[in-house]
Each structure stands twice: as structure tokens, then as C-alpha cells.
Amino acid sequence: YPKTFPFGPLLTLIFYFFTDPGLSGPRWQHLASRPLSLSSSLSGAEPPPARADATFKVTMVPGDGVGPELMTAVKEVFKAGDVPVEFEEFHLSEVQNMASEEKLEQVLTSMKNNKVAIKGKIHTPMEFKGELASYEMRLRRKLDLFANVVHVNSLPGYNTRHNNLDLVIIREQTEGEYSSLEHESVSGVIECLKIITREKSRRIAKFAFDYATKKGRNKVTAVHKANIMKLGDGLFLQSCAEVAQLYPKIKYENIIIDNCCMQLVQNPYQFDVLVMPNLYGNIIDNLAAGLVGGAGVVPGESYSAEYAVFETGARHPFAQAVGRNIANPTAMLLSAANMLRHLNLEYHSQMVSDAVKRVIKQGKVRTRDLGGYCTTGDFVHAIVENLRHRPIY
DSSP states (O other): OOTTOOHHHHHHHHHHHHHOTTSOSOHHHHHHTOSOOHHHHHHOOOOOOOOTTSOEEEEEEOOSTTHHHHHHHHHHHHHHTTOOEEEEEOOOBTTTTBOOHHHHHHHHHHHHHHSEEEEOOOOOOSSOOSOOSOHHHHHHHHHTOOEEEEEEEOOTTOOOSSOSOEEEEEEEOSSBTOSOOEEEEETTEEEEOOBOOHHHHHHHHHHHHHHHHHTTOOEEEEEEOTTTSTTHHHHHHHHHHHHHTTOTTSEEEEEEHHHHHHHHHHOGGGOSEEEEOHHHHHHHHHHHHHHHTOTTSOEEEEEOSSOEEEEESSOOOOGGGTTTTOOOOHHHHHHHHHHHHHTTOHHHHHHHHHHHHHHHHHOSSOBGGGTOOBOHHHHHHHHHHHHHTOOOO
16 A cells, blocks of 8 residues: 555544444444445435434324224334334324424424324215315425336235236326316316326436336336326326336336226236336325235335335225224334335334244234234234344344
């Protein structure tokens, strides 16, 4: 080495890293958590830095239905696993008279400060009350949460008609049919506008191809109805095809939405990453969830350039289960594990995810939707016990 090589500062840096009292726990845990998360590199949403006490602050919105029960499960599991996350909790609901402009702004301020949130389903009432855009939709637009990602994976030890499934559904969720642009042109005639733009179509297509590239996936399929909606879906399809040319190593296909539904039921293995406009994504998310066990087992998340919100993949409040202690917390717990990975807490993420999957694989403790007889509390207790006797990574 040249004489001018800075050995002194280098040795000081190494000594500081391995003796810093702020780094608690095994050293390999911190080494494993240092690389940037996949989600941040895709959307630009950087994970927030840890605070001085080495904890992360995360916004929590329990939502409606069984949302509060699922969040209780998350908090219990995080406590058992010594997860360094502190929740800033807000209750926002359109059906429980807990919604107002002031409360919405409080939630938005918290999300903008913390950059990361975990959220239950905010149920939208069916009746029209003078406001077309729901609080759920307004949150997405205010934060520009353009990309919704749903992970559809078979659970180890739980057999379905199609086992060993592994596909990803990516949905644009800031325009399309859910634009809240409806009006009554004349009495008895309603016009509902579907908005498709080149900019947002290309953005979601690029997100999908970036995801496929970074995750080592081989194919992206664009889902559309361009044979009927020639201009709107035609623009979306054209945008996807243009972006696909920039990724020659990723196979690109397109499929009509109705055929996609049939193919998912008959042969879902042909799909890898699917990208689609708003309404189609809502339908396909729920259909695909049914292939691997239902709405209770599929995690999801939404990204903007700055923020990440983690939630269940199939958004359903499951109102009929409220207070009965029968909801399946698997989807929310797996989503919480994905949130930890986004925060670069790789060790804790793997720990929570593995504990959930081990309990399901063992088959002794399962909720009713998976053919078992156990309560939500029983399932969470089994996960907590699994964490206490977990293998050392």
C-alpha cells in the first residue's frame, strides 16, 4: 500500500463500529440489516433512520372491522420478539364516527413524519353522503401511494388446489375507475369517468419491471381490457409495451382481464409478476388470495416515492367477525414482517415471518378459515411461544 494510505482513521472506524454501545444484540443482526431494502430502491421510499434509542417510529391506523384485533396481534408479537419499533396510533373510521378533516390531517402528518405506516382496512360506507372520495382513497392520493404490491405465496404445510404458488400482483391505485369522478348528467343517468394517463401508466410499468429485475423474476404480464376500452386501456397497454423494451431480459406478455381470471383459477403457475390498472387489481387481489387460503393470509403494501404503507393484500374488514376472536392475523403479521424488512430490520423480519409460517406448518394451531378450531388469541399465543423457543439466526 502507499505510505499515504489512512490506516489510522480506518482502524478507528473499525474499532468504533465493533465497540459502539448503541449497537445492541448480536453483530450479525446489524450487518444483515444494513443494506437498503428492495422496496426503497424500487419506489424511492427510503426507510427512515432509527432514533437515538435505536427504535423506529411507525404510524399505526387499525381501521375498521377486525383491524384493531389484528393490530393487537402485531403489537403482542413485536413485544415478544423485542422488535425495536414504537407505534404512533390513530383511529380513523368513516363508519364509527371517528373521521374528520382534522383527524385525517393528523394521520397524514404522522405518516409524512415517520415515512412508514401499518394500516387496517378503513371501511367505506355504501351510501352517498356528499363526498365521493373515501378517506382510504384520499390517504393514497395525498401520499401518492401509486403502487400496491400483493404477495401471493402458498403457505408451507397448508395444502390447496394449487400448491407452491409464488406470484406478485402490482396495481396502479391513484387513477383508473377509482378516480371519484361521477356525476348525474340528467335525472336517472350517471356518468363515471375512468382516468388513464401515460405518465402514471409508465410509472407503474417501470415499477413492475424494476421489481421483477431486482427480485430475479422472469416475466411481467400486463392485464387489460384494451379490446373493448381501446383508448383508455389501450394507452395503459401501449405504455407497458414501451417500458418492456427497456428490459430485454424480462419476458413481457399481456392478457385480457376476463381471460386472466380464468387462467388464474385453471393454471396460476404461468404467471410471475402481473401489473394492471386500479379496478382490475382490486378484483385479481381477492381472486388470487382465494388460491392460497383466503384474505387472511395474503400480505400487501403500497409505495410512493417517499412513503410505504403496509396492510393486508386483500382488503376486507371482515365485520362479521368483530369481537368473536376468530380473525386470522397471518396476513397482517406477514405484512408487518415485510415492514421490518423495509426498515432494514432483516433479522427481526425473518424472525417474525418464520414464526408465523412454522405455526401454520405444524398444523396444531389454525384459525377457522384454514380449517382449524383455534381463536385469534390461540394463534398469536402459539407464535409468541415459537418466538421464545426460536432458533438463533
